[in-house]
Amino acid sequence: MESGRGALLVLLVALCAASALGRTPSWDGKIEMPTEEDAEKGTRWAILIAGSSGYWNYRHQADVCHAYQILKRGGLKEENIVVFMYDDIAYSTENPHPGKIINKPDGPDVYQGVPKDYTGADVTVSNFYAALLGDKDAIKGGSGKVVNSGPNDHIFIYYTDHGGAGVLGMPTSPNLYADDFVDTLKKKAAAGTFKELVIYLEACESGSIFEGLLPEGLNIYVTTASNAEESSWGTYCPGMYPPPPPEYDTCLGDLYSVAWMEDTEIENLKKETLEDQYVIVKSRTSNHNTYRTGSHVMQYGDVKLDVEELARYLGYDPANENVTKPELPEFLSAHTEILTHVDQREADLIHLRYKFRNAVKGSLREANAATELAKTIVHRKHLDDSVQLIGEILFAGENALEKLTAVRPAGSVVVDDWACLKTMVRTFEASCGPLTQYGMKHMRAFANICNARIDPAKMAVASSEACKLSTSAGSGIWSPVTSGFSA
Numbered sequence: 001m002e003s004g005r006g007a008l009l010v011l012l013v014a015l016c017a018a019s020a021l022g023r024t025p026s027w028d029g030k031i032e033m034p035t036e037e038d039a040e041k042g043t044r045w046a047i048l049i050a051g052s053s054g055y056w057n058y059r060h061q062a063d064v065c066h067a068y069q070i071l072k073r074g075g076l077k078e079e080n081i082v083v084f085m086y087d088d089i090a091y092s093t094e095n096p097h098p099g100k101i102i103n104k105p106d107g108p109d110v111y112q113g114v115p116k117d118y119t120g121a122d123v124t125v126s127n128f129y130a131a132l133l134g135d136k137d138a139i140k141g142g143s144g145k146v147v148n149s150g151p152n153d154h155i156f157i158y159y160t161d162h163g164g165a166g167v168l169g170m171p172t173s174p175n176l177y178a179d180d181f182v183d184t185l186k187k188k189a190a191a192g193t194f195k196e197l198v199i200y201l202e203a204c205e206s207g208s209i210f211e212g213l214l215p216e217g218l219n220i221y222v223t224t225a226s227n228a229e230e231s232s233w234g235t236y237c238p239g240m241y242p243p244p245p246p247e248y249d250t251c252l253g254d255l256y257s258v259a260w261m262e263d264t265e266i267e268n269l270k271k272e273t274l275e276d277q278y279v280i281v282k283s284r285t286s287n288h289n290t291y292r293t294g295s296h297v298m299q300y301g302d303v304k305l306d307v308e309e310l311a312r313y314l315g316y317d318p319a320n321e322n323v324t325k326p327e328l329p330e331f332l333s334a335h336t337e338i339l340t341h342v343d344q345r346e347a348d349l350i351h352l353r354y355k356f357r358n359a360v361k362g363s364l365r366e367a368n369a370a371t372e373l374a375k376t377i378v379h380r381k382h383l384d385d386s387v388q389l390i391g392e393i394l395f396a397g398e399n400a401l402e403k404l405t406a407v408r409p410a411g412s413v414v415v416d417d418w419a420c421l422k423t424m425v426r427t428f429e430a431s432c433g434p435l436t437q438y439g440m441k442h443m444r445a446f447a448n449i450c451n452a453r454i455d456p457a458k459m460a461v462a463s464s465e466a467c468k469l470s471t472s473a474g475s476g477i478w479s480p481v482t483s484g485f486s487a
């Protein structure tokens with residue numbers, strides 16, 4: 001362990017040295033790099049989105065609240081930060097500290113002061129696009145706050161939730177599809193209402209939102225928690241290291257998200273560049289580049305922008321003015337060997353398992369937790385089996401599983417025909433019930449069905465065939481009694 005730590009320190013020093021050299025832009029840039037003075041002329045804007053609801057997803061809203069506090073401390077004004085969160089965590093009956101949300105084990109309350117711009121049913125994809133485009137007329141509900149930006153302004157978008165190939169979750173229907181998101185970004189760029197825009201995105205398979213889709217030259221720089229084909233990870237989960245306080249039976253944060261935020265809090269953002277932070281976040285998110293747990297943090301869009309200092313987007317906290325060198329938080333380097341995290345798709349089950357385990361034996365709470373856990377597991381199996389059965393019908397049993405899960409080469413778009421993808425999901429749901437958060441893991445199967453140019457009418461027949469024994473179709477409530485079809 002000692003030698004491992006030594007190697008890590010050497011590696012970190014090497015990385016920091018490399019990025020310090022990289023700070024003088026040596027590339028032959030086509031983009032005219034704005035000076036820090038130019039940046040000061042403009043306004044900093046941000047949109048923060050938690051895409052989930054439900055106490056088992058505590059971590060996403062905790063991430064977003066935390067991000068708000070960071071931007072506020074950095075000097076962004078409340079009127080320039082648009083917050084989307086369902087807002088069912090702080091006062092959930094499950095919350096051991098009502099009215100408070102924490103994002104790390106010994107962390108402070110991050111909920112206080114967070115504006116309720118778009119909550120509950122107003123957390124929609126269309127409100128997000130309207131807010132980004134500054135289109136007040138298109139907003140339905142909420143505070144009406146939009147990014148009313150001008151040509152000198154910098155915009156930061158941070159999203160955290162579950163995702164799948166080409167899709168990001170929202171707490172309302174429909175989910176966010178990558179093609180619509182990228183089209184909205186292109187519209188915003190064409191309107192000339194920002195100088196530069198940075199997106200930090202946490203979700204499973206989040207690379208698939210931009211891969212092969214986001215062009216260069218829009219002055220947009222992106223990092224994602226994972227590549228196009230892997231999970232992203234929850235952290236500060238019960239039973240892991242470091243764990244949340246014992247009264248919490250849910251994960252407090254997401255790995256990539258807390259990595260960028262906890263780094264931001266200890267750095268001098270007038271010195272740290274986007275690239276410096278990318279390197280630090282990538283290291284923490286991959287368990288120090290071992291990938292024992294964790295994922296591949298990726299960059300997309302105008303990667304050349306990464307020589308810029310973070311203060312342009314996240315503001316500047318004068319308390320860190322004397323910090324000279326970007327570094328990993330110390331406790332992380334000290335505990336390299338024992339840090340543990342969980343695949344986002346398993347994090348929800350952890351909550352139910354711990355709820356069951358921590359309940360008073362023989363109590364109603366224990367019985368309810370057991371039922372919830374059983375239903376969740378059965379529903380997951382229903383989704384997995386249905387998709388596989390559909391694949392076997394459509395591909396006539398020939399390597400069906402391989403065809404459903406095939407991943408295109410890196411850099412390729414997930415699906416050629418996005419309208420087809422949306423149709424296939426709707427067709428599946430009509431026979432098999434809502435895809436749900438967990439079911440987003442099967443987006444690639446639907447994409448591959450489209451890429452194989454299978455007729456949507458055939459898909460409708462296959463879905464109805466595969467799910468005809470399920471009375472859960474359309475109701476959104478799975479009845480375990482009817483699960484007998486899956487062999």
Ligand SMILES: *[C@@H]1O[C@H](CO)[C@@H](O)[C@H](O)[C@H]1NC(C)=O
Pocket residue numbers: 318319320321322
């Ligand atoms: C930074 O260092 C200077 C010079 O030593 C000192 O005056 C100042 O208070 C320090 N700032 C902070 C925030 O610690």
